Amino acid sequence: MTLKAAPDLLFLLGPSGEWIASNPMTRTHVAASASVLEGIRRTADGHGPDFVEALKGFDEVWVEDRTFFGCRDCTVADATGLELSPRPEARVTGAEAVATALQERFILIDDEAAYRKRFALKTRLLDPEHLGNFHQQMGFELLMRQHKDPEQWWVAQKFEEGLKTVRDNAYRKVQEEFLKRDVPKWALAGKKVLDVGCGAGYYSHLFASFGAEVLGLDQNPEHVSTARNAFRAEGLRFEVFDLSDLESLKRLGGGPFDLIYLSDVLLFYFIPYQPPSTLKGGSHTGRPPVSAASFLGTLKTLLAKGGRVRVLEPHGSFSLCLRYGDPSRPLAVLNEYRRKWFGITPNLQTAAQAFREAGFAVVDIREPVYEGPVRDREDAFLAEYPIWWLFELVPMA
């Protein structure tokens, strides 16, 4: 078997002066001795010596796996999956073992066509042929490694116990801080708000605290139950609702609404469709079987005269992009934009097209970033690159 370098590699200098071979497409990384890098170079085109042969004569031959699932603790964490700290327990030595480790982390490959076929959706939870998109990898991480129910985990990674505060991660530093600054300007007192995909109801409650009458809808009964238990306020209520049932949505009572708000919801209408059987267990591998434009078009019929829609969604470029660089000079690496296989957000053109097809004009686009003191690498990245964007929409005349 002839091994050669994967066509997508980056070579970095790690913080301890070690070499790191990084495949940004597969989000896999290894630290390696200089001899291993030389071996990779000699076999780069597949026509040189066999990799194991190429390492003959070198004394120090080792690699250390530096890969982890970057979002294992939070969906909006650094998705690069590069562990910068040394992991001596993950070190293997010797040419044969190193070759195996490099193959497992897609630094070396033996079949380029098979390698390229891996960049596709998984057809089921355990599908060794395909790497799968973010939600599929997230589902794998939670189910297979952490043995957790993804639905319960989703709430726990975003909110502290009892839903009194947002966890001190990007959800708080960027999303919540932005909304706390911006919502007071929305003049919600006495207005009717529909919070579509309200989850555990945290932001529905925020809107109600500004005097709005708020109806929060979510298709997950557990989230609605959690919201009802956690948040009670005058004019605030929550209902379970199938957000793919557009006919029922058209007949939704309680409107018309002055504001329809969606946060981290619309992306699900853009994700490539997978059969419902693959969705069991909350692994979120596919979108509802309706388009974003038809979903938004239905919401438009629920708006009051002068009403508007605000859509706060993961950013089409920087959400889930790879993060490299020094804390003082964060570096974003985009490994996909138009044809996404890992990311789950539409790019700007695709989003704008859905808004236009639904009959909306975009009157504002905001790109919130972290505005607090920069203490670490994550802060630096969040202060430079927006990982959400907010669209403000009004019906076209």
Next chain:
Amino acid sequence: MTPPDVRPWLVAWFERKGQVAGSTLEEKIQTDYFAAGLIDSLGVVSLIADVEGAFSIRFSDRHYQERRFSTIGGLAEIVSELVAVKPA
């Protein structure tokens, strides 16, 4: 080589979830339990927990990447291999 007790244990586990096609053990262990709809994603978690508990083993990512993991017989082979290398 698969010890004889792993395969019937697994077949019995799956038969508690639904009908496993085949009339003999040899036929039943050919079943791809995902394709047969015997378990969903959360079901896999139960399967892993039950198997790891029953045979005092631990699966790794490497095992989940194996094609064998999707069939009862393949899973039985993996379990048997892990049992064989288990410290006494």
